[in-house]
Amino acid sequence: MVEFLQLILSGLAAGSIYALAAVGFTLLWQASQTINFAQGEFVMLPAFFVLVGMTVLGMPMWPSVLFALVLSLLILGVMFKKLIVEPMLPHGTLPLVIATIALGLLMKESVKEFYGATAQPFPPVFPQTVYNIAGASISVQDLGNLAVSMLAIAGLQLFLNRTRTGRCMQATAQNPAVAEILGVNVKRMVMYTFLVNAALATVASVLISPIYLAKFSNGETLGLVAFIAAIVGGFNQIRGALAGGLLIGVIDNLSAVYISAAYRNAVPLILLIVIILVRPQGLLGTSEGRTV
Amino acid sequence: MIPLRRLLVGIGVAALIVAPIGQGNYIIYTLSSWLLFSIAAMGLNLTLGYAGQVSLAQAGFMGIGAYVTALMTLAGIHWLFAAVASISACFLIGLMLGYPALRVQHHFLAFVTLAFNTLLFLVLRNEEEITGGSFGLVGMPRPDFFGFSTMKNLQFYYFTLVCFLLAAGVMWWILRSPWGRAFKALRENPIRAESLGLKIRRQTLLAFAFGSAFAGLAGALQSPLVQFIEPSSFGLIHSLKLLLMVVVGGAGYFFGPMLGAAVVILLPEVLRFTEGYYLIIYAVLVIVLMVYSPGGLIGLGRKLYDWMKPGQEARRDIEQGVQL
Numbered sequence: 001m002v003e004f005l006q007l008i009l010s011g012l013a014a015g016s017i018y019a020l021a022a023v024g025f026t027l028l029w030q031a032s033q034t035i036n037f038a039q040g041e042f043v044m045l046p047a048f049f050v051l052v053g054m055t056v057l058g059m060p061m062w063p064s065v066l067f068a069l070v071l072s073l074l075i076l077g078v079m080f081k082k083l084i085v086e087p088m089l090p091h092g093t094l095p096l097v098i099a100t101i102a103l104g105l106l107m108k109e110s111v112k113e114f115y116g117a118t119a120q121p122f123p124p125v126f127p128q129t130v131y132n133i134a135g136a137s138i139s140v141q142d143l144g145n146l147a148v149s150m151l152a153i154a155g156l157q158l159f160l161n162r163t164r165t166g167r168c169m170q171a172t173a174q175n176p177a178v179a180e181i182l183g184v185n186v187k188r189m190v191m192y193t194f195l196v197n198a199a200l201a202t203v204a205s206v207l208i209s210p211i212y213l214a215k216f217s218n219g220e221t222l223g224l225v226a227f228i229a230a231i232v233g234g235f236n237q238i239r240g241a242l243a244g245g246l247l248i249g250v251i252d253n254l255s256a257v258y259i260s261a262a263y264r265n266a267v268p269l270i271l272l273i274v275i276i277l278v279r280p281q282g283l284l285g286t287s288e289g290r291t292v
Numbered sequence: 293m294i295p296l297r298r299l300l301v302g303i304g305v306a307a308l309i310v311a312p313i314g315q316g317n318y319i320i321y322t323l324s325s326w327l328l329f330s331i332a333a334m335g336l337n338l339t340l341g342y343a344g345q346v347s348l349a350q351a352g353f354m355g356i357g358a359y360v361t362a363l364m365t366l367a368g369i370h371w372l373f374a375a376v377a378s379i380s381a382c383f384l385i386g387l388m389l390g391y392p393a394l395r396v397q398h399h400f401l402a403f404v405t406l407a408f409n410t411l412l413f414l415v416l417r418n419e420e421e422i423t424g425g426s427f428g429l430v431g432m433p434r435p436d437f438f439g440f441s442t443m444k445n446l447q448f449y450y451f452t453l454v455c456f457l458l459a460a461g462v463m464w465w466i467l468r469s470p471w472g473r474a475f476k477a478l479r480e481n482p483i484r485a486e487s488l489g490l491k492i493r494r495q496t497l498l499a500f501a502f503g504s505a506f507a508g509l510a511g512a513l514q515s516p517l518v519q520f521i522e523p524s525s526f527g528l529i530h531s532l533k534l535l536l537m538v539v540v541g542g543a544g545y546f547f548g549p550m551l552g553a554a555v556v557i558l559l560p561e562v563l564r565f566t567e568g569y570y571l572i573i574y575a576v577l578v579i580v581l582m583v584y585s586p587g588g589l590i591g592l593g594r595k596l597y598d599w600m601k602p603g604q605e606a607r608r609d610i611e612q613g614v615q616l
Contacts (some may be wrong), residue, residue: 035399072306087583093399094346095586098539099579101532115569224410231403262418271406276400277392 002135007253013142014211015249016149020204021226022233022241023153024197028175030236031193034085035097038104040223042198046072046205047214048111052121061123069202077198081191104219111216122209145207152203153242158194160238169193221265225252228272234285243284305457312449320445321517327449327456328513333537333549334463335506342467342534344479345488349405350534351391352412352505353382355526357511358418362399362429371435375512382508386501394496401500409528415543416523426554428522432515444517452513459509466502467546475499479544539582542590551589 021043028034036042049071053064084103088096126144130137160166171179172189180186212218225248235245248268255267275282308327312320314493336350357378364374408512416423423429434442435451442451461524464474474495477485486492515521533556541552563570 051444057538073298084579084583088586091582094340094539094543095582097346097402098536102575102578106579109568109571109575113572129371224406227403227406228477242451266411266414269411272407273404277395280400292491 003257006136007257008127008250009136009138009146010291011253012143012246013145013249014253015229015246016146016153017204017208017245018222018225018229018249019206019242019245020149020152020200021222022229022245023156023238023290024200024290025220025226025230026235026238026241027173027193028197029230031169032089032188033093034089035093035100035199037097037100038219039201039226040105040219041107042076042201042219043106043204043208043222043226044214044216044219045076045111047122047209047218049119050206050209051115051122051214054123057128065202065206067197068206072198072202073195075198076201077195078191085194093206102223102224108216108219112232115216116250117216119213119215122214124210125206139256141210148207152200153238156200157185157238165192167191168172179257225268228268231272232268232275234282237285240282240284244282247283308453309450312446317445320449322557322561323446324517325514326553328510328517329534329537329553330550331456331459331513332507333534333541333553334459334508335510336504336534337503337538337543337545337549338463338466338475338506339500339503340538341542341548342472342475342479343483343496343503345496345500346399346402347405347500347503347533348402348528348531348535349409349412350503350507351526351528351530352405352409353386353507354511354514354530355412355416355521355523356382356385357508358515358521358526359429359511360508361421361512361515362432363422365435365516366429371433371512371516375509378512379505379508382511383501383505386504387497390497394493394500405531406528409526409531410477413523413527416526423523426442426522426524428520430520432519432521434516434519448517452517455513456479456507459506463506464546464571470575471495471498474520517570536578538588540578540588542588545588545590548588548590555589 021039024042025036025039028036033228046068049068050061050064053059053067054061054229055065057064059067084099085096088099116232124141127143127146128139128141132138158166160170168179168184169189169192171182171184172186173193176186179189208218208222226245229244229248230241231244232247233242234240248271251267251271256264259267310321319406322581332350332354335353336347339345339347348449357375360378360381361371361374365371365379373589387434389400389404389408393401417426419425420427431543433446437451438440441449442448474485474490477488478489478492478495478499482492511526514525518525537552537556539552540555542548542551559574560570563573566573581588586597
């Protein structure tokens with residue numbers, strides 16, 4: 001029982017980070033119908049920006065994180081939108097899918113070439129202490145990760161629901177044409193979405209890298225998990241992506257121990273297929289209107 | 293136009309026959325693998341370019357074909373039966389996978405196939421008694437036909453070429469048949485196609501299953517060509533590579549996949565001098581190509597052609613009318 005609770009907690013901690021990636025993924029889909037196949041690499045890259053800040057520029061950790069955030073906003077937000085998504089949107093989804101796949105490859109290979117293929121240690125954000133409560137060992141890191149990502153997502157929800165800009169962003173996601181008529185600056189709102197995605201990716205990157213180490217290939221699994229989380233939870237809902245992320249984190253942890261370590265990665269995939277068949281709009285999603 | 297095209301196809305086939313003569317083993321091997329990847333890409337082009345469905349499991353289907361062929365030929369069954377079994381297996385699994393996925397439409401097929409490919413990889417790696425796990429299977433014999441052995445690389449190349457031409461012929465026939473026209477109608481405007489009485493779900497499903505069957509043939513050829521198969525040759529990344537072949541060449545053009553496969557397989561060789569940077573250059577090239585010509589290289593060629601002969605351009609308003 002104690003072991004079970006412990007698995008659930010660490011599953012939630014990992015899942016909350018998956019949720020950050022999944023939320024960004026859903027936001028991009030809503031705002032611009034972009035399926036970002038490079039989402040995993042988006043989470044992998046900021047950790048290396050932090051490392052560059054620390055080792056090359058010799059900054060302490062927190063200024064480096066800030067430096068990474070700025071770079072991510074510029075590269076993963078502004079440049080990604082201006083150089084890739086914007087010129088390709090009129091061509092439909094397929095070329096954009098291909099371009100994001102190529103972008104993921106580009107980011108992965110660039111890190112490998114310019115920073116090396118070995119896993120780099122990453123400074124921990126939270127103290128490495130582990131408390132022993134009633135036989136269960138609970139690490140501060142897990143609790144901290146869970147808290148920070150929950151706060152980030154709650155903050156995002158508040159921003160979207162309570163502020164004028166947030167509501168405009170939601171209107172854009174629902175129906176860009178009508179939003180435009182109502183005087184929303186649609187282009188700017190879409191840009192905000194890309195910036196939010198880049199920021200969430202940076203947070204996820206800083207949280208997850210102390211656990212998995214910073215490695216060029218981290219994006220592969222992360223991207224897949226973010227997809228699954230987004231689809232399982234509901235493609236068009238932030239709380240869906242959140243629920244999906246947490247669920248996948250917990251299921252992944254439990255299946256590694258109780259089912260089989262060899263088929264650990266298979267369980268979320270089977271869940272994905274079952275969800276698509278039984279409830280294609282996702283657990284918390286609402287079905288999208290069909291466009292002709 | 294038609295006689296010119298026939299002439300070009302004739303020249304192309306002649307070039308394929310002459311190409312490997314007097315070349316080293318490595319070049320013959322690369323050419324053979326280009327031919328078999330073209331077959332798989334051709335199948336994906338049917339699913340993607342003609343029926344408009346994104347499949348991310350084409351390498352997985354190649355894997356099914358390769359493992360079925362490997363296991364059967366290692367058990368002493370002739371390649372021909374093994375290939376038929378591989379193709380049928382892929383067709384059936386394609387039907388089984390596509391049926392539920394298409395029920396929910398659009399990008400869901402992409403995600404179901406993505407999950408399927410990853411699951412298949414896990415099964416191939418973990419079921420060691422059957423698939424040899426990550427050590428794979430080795431020593432698949434190359435087939436004999438009535439005393440004509442394909443053991444040597446050049447002979448095997450010609451054998452692959454025959455299969456390639458047969459597959460291309462079948463694809464040509466499918467596209468010219470009422471089925472093929474239905475696929476195109478489906479891609480252009482599914483709702484109007486439906487209103488014209490097409491059973492769109494069945495059509496899309498068939499396109500997906502046929503596309504998978506082509507991958508089965510490619511896998512059946514890969515197994516004796518490489519004579520060593522292991523799970524990671526059929527991972528998700530290879531499905532993405534096949535997708536890249538189709539789109540880079542030009543999705544929806546008959547010769548697109550062949551061109552795309554040539555670029556994806558040969559470009560790394562050409563860019564070898566850049567050492568580790570080739571994947572970076574490659575990725576940038578793909579992004580630039582997608583930004584400027586989403587129709588792939590053939591689309592780019594066609595654009596250039598139209599640009600040089602502006603008189604040939606269709607009237608804008610007619611074009612508009614066609615799109616309605």
